[in-house]
Structure formats: C-alpha cells, structure tokens
Amino acid sequence: MERVIERLRKKDVVLTPQRLAVAEFLEGNTAHPTADDVYRKLRRKYPTISRATVYTSLEVLRQAGEIQELTIRKEEVCFDSDPTPHHHFFCRRCKRVLDVHIGCPVARKGWVDGHKIDGVQVYFYGVCSRCLKSGRSGME
Amino acid sequence: MERVIERLRKKDVVLTPQRLAVAEFLEGNTAHPTADDVYRKLRRKYPTISRATVYTSLEVLRQAGEIQELTIRKEEVCFDSDPTPHHHFFCRRCKRVLDVHIGCPVARKGWVDGHKIDGVQVYFYGVCSRCLKSGRSGME
DNA sequence: TCTTTGTCAAGAATTATTTTAAATTAGTGG
DNA sequence: CCACTAATTTAAAATAATTCTTGACAAAGA
Known part of the structure; x- marks a missing residue:
C-alpha cells in the first residue's frame, strides 16, 4: 500500500x-470486481462516497498503470x-473471472499485419x- | 445468402x-457493425423495423452460430x-475493428488450469x- | 374456422456509465 | 499553520446501450 502511494505521487496523481x-480495496484482490x-x-x-467518484478513481488508477480494465463480459x-x-x-456457470497465467507469444506487444500493438x-x-x-x- | 437460409432452416430457426x-446485411460485411x-x-x-427486433435477430443469428459477438470495446x-x-x-485512432488472421495455439479450444474452454x-x-x-x- | 404458438413494433423500463454544477478539499508557497 | 488555486467530490440528472412489455398479427395445425 505504501508503495502504491509512492508510485501515484511520483506520477503526479492527486491523492484523496x-x-x-479504491486502491486499497483493489490491492491483492483477485476477484476482478466491477465498479x-x-x-x-x-x-x-465511506458512507458518503459516490458512484461517480468510484468510476473516476478507477480511471485514474488505470491511467496510472496500477490496474487494468477487462471487457470480458458485455454486461459490465x-x-x-x-x-x-x-x-x-x-466461467459461464459461476460467472467468476479467473486469472490464467500461461505464457503466450501473442500476448507480447509488437506488431500484427502492420498494426502497432500497445x-x-x-x-x-x-x-x-x-x-x-x-x-x-x-448449460442448465 | 442461399446457404445462410438453408443453414438457419436446418437449425429450426424461424425465418422472417x-x-x-439482418443476415443479408452482415453477410460478407467485414466492418464489425454494432447493433x-x-x-x-x-x-x-425496412422503415418499420425496430431496434428490439435487430437485437433479437442478432441474438438468434449468434445462437445459430452464424455470427459472433465481440466485446473488444467497452462502449458497445x-x-x-x-x-x-x-x-x-x-485501432484507438480510427476506432475500426479489424480481423487478424494469424495462427495462435491459444485460440484453440481445450483446457487451461483445469477449466474447460468453449x-x-x-x-x-x-x-x-x-x-x-x-x-x-x-495519442492526440 | 378456431386455437396455438411465436414474431413484430413501439415505447417504456432498466442498467451501466458519464456529465453537471455547486460545495469541498488537496497540494503548494508563504 | 494559513491562504490560495486548481482539482476533486457529490448527488442528481442525463445518456446510451440494451432488454422487457404489450397488443397486434401471422403461420400452422386440428
């Protein structure tokens, strides 16, 4: 957590x-929560926190490279x-999103068909x- | 187009x-249109067609295996x-979705970490x- | 023909997310 | 520690995509 604060400060992210x-809740959380x-x-x-703040905080953390967004489900x-x-x-049954740690050459950034991948x-x-x-x- | 009709009929999809x-518009369309x-x-x-009908038609075609849904963008x-x-x-600049035809072992259905992939x-x-x-x- | 089953259109409803505008707060310099 | 300014938070309203509801209607079968 301390490290997160340091990194964010270094990136000129205003800390609130x-x-x-939000960062603390996400830290080490492997459940892939939605907003x-x-x-x-x-x-x-924080009973007064608003949804808008959660959305913007998540976006700030994403832009700071602390978290990533997944569009694995179309719902959210x-x-x-x-x-x-x-x-x-x-998982179509329990609806969980699980991490899969397998090496895959395609996941490496680079180029495909002349398109630059980031x-x-x-x-x-x-x-x-x-x-x-x-x-x-x-399937049931 | 004829083949699409045949395939749908074979799958007991009611043809309307x-x-x-919808099937005709999609046929051979490589632009990855949204609903x-x-x-x-x-x-x-068809000036009288409704959005709901388009949505359900797309879902029917998807379930029939004629088309696939992409969640590459979170917007839609x-x-x-x-x-x-x-x-x-x-493409983050022109917002197009392009097909990429490269072989990739990971794209083959099977298993990962004990999870069954479909x-x-x-x-x-x-x-x-x-x-x-x-x-x-x-980036601009 | 009567009935059943299923689709269609239109709009209302729902859900996720973004925007707005006013009030509050973080970071900075004195 | 105080004050200042820019940035953030909040609640509510607005938006946008998608789904649901309802009544009308059409095809198929008895």
Whole structure:
C-alpha cells in the first residue's frame, strides 16, 4: 500500500482518501470486481462516497498503470488489480473471472499485419474447474 | 445468402424478413457493425423495423452460430459475420475493428488450469497500419 | 374456422456509465 | 499553520446501450 502511494505521487496523481480507498480495496484482490462491487464495498467505510467518484478513481488508477480494465463480459467492465499482461477465463456457470497465467507469444506487444500493438487481452470462456467438479455443465 | 437460409432452416430457426435482412446485411460485411449500425442501415429498406427486433435477430443469428459477438470495446458490442475463431485488432485512432488472421495455439479450444474452454477471444489494441501511414500516433 | 404458438413494433423500463454544477478539499508557497 | 488555486467530490440528472412489455398479427395445425 505504501508503495502504491509512492508510485501515484511520483506520477503526479492527486491523492484523496477516496482514491486510496479504491486502491486499497483493489490491492491483492483477485476477484476482478466491477465498479459497482467497489462502490458497494467502500460505501460501508465511506458512507458518503459516490458512484461517480468510484468510476473516476478507477480511471485514474488505470491511467496510472496500477490496474487494468477487462471487457470480458458485455454486461459490465471489471477490473484487475494486476496490471501486468496475463490472460483471463470467464466461467459461464459461476460467472467468476479467473486469472490464467500461461505464457503466450501473442500476448507480447509488437506488431500484427502492420498494426502497432500497445495492448492485448485474451479472454477464455467456458466452465471453470470448480464448477466442473461440482458436477454441473454450466448449460442448465 | 442461399446457404445462410438453408443453414438457419436446418437449425429450426424461424425465418422472417427482418432476420433475413439482418443476415443479408452482415453477410460478407467485414466492418464489425454494432447493433445500432445494423438498425440504422436496415431502417432505410425496412422503415418499420425496430431496434428490439435487430437485437433479437442478432441474438438468434449468434445462437445459430452464424455470427459472433465481440466485446473488444467497452462502449458497445459489435458483431462479426465470420463465426470462425480468429483474432481482432482495435485501432484507438480510427476506432475500426479489424480481423487478424494469424495462427495462435491459444485460440484453440481445450483446457487451461483445469477449466474447460468453449470459446476464446483475442483482442489487440493499438494503431492500425492505415493510421500509422497517415502520420498520426493515435495519442492526440 | 378456431386455437396455438411465436414474431413484430413501439415505447417504456432498466442498467451501466458519464456529465453537471455547486460545495469541498488537496497540494503548494508563504 | 494559513491562504490560495486548481482539482476533486457529490448527488442528481442525463445518456446510451440494451432488454422487457404489450397488443397486434401471422403461420400452422386440428
């Protein structure tokens, strides 16, 4: 957390209690929360926080390179507190977004067909191991 | 077009003029239109068509495996008339979505980390070759 | 013909997100 | 520590994409 504050300050990001609260909630969070998840959680500690602030704080953190945005679901954007490139898996049954850490050459920035790449997202869809174990297909 | 009709009929999809119009507009269209693009275009030929009908027609075609949905942009979903797996590139400058036909092992269905995969999307982001040639970075 | 089933259009409703405008606060320099 | 200015927060309203609802209507079968 201290490191986050340092990094943000170095990037001339204005620090506010709200932004720090968002950063703190996200830190180490592997659940890939949506903006609304963040809002509902922070409201307990900061009853006056508004949705707009959560949205702008998330955008500030994203631009600062602290988090990344995922469009794995069309319903809503979710956020990953780990900004380094890796893949994601969406379970159609339990609706969770899981990190997938496999090496993939295509995920490296570079060029394709003459287009300059500055970012890549790889989204897998299916049924996660936990749901498979619980005996359901995710199709019901 | 004839083949589309055959395939849909074989899948017990009820054929209607509206659905056929959507299918026809998409056929061979490589521009990755949004639902609203389809609606605005079809309205010329079918002045009475409604947005809801376009949305449901697109969903019917998707479920029939004729088209695929892309969530490459968070603003809105767009559609690809080619349902076979391939990658996509989003140009931050001209906002176009381009097909990327490169082989990639990760795009093959299978398993990762014990999760069963039934679909994959690979999205590249950057500046397309055309915009690069026109001399702008896409950052302005 | 009567019934059943399913689609269509239009608009209302819903949901995620952004904008607005006024009040408050963070960062800076004295 | 105080004051100043630019930036942020807030609540509410506005927007934009998408979904739902309702009544009208059409095809297929008994």
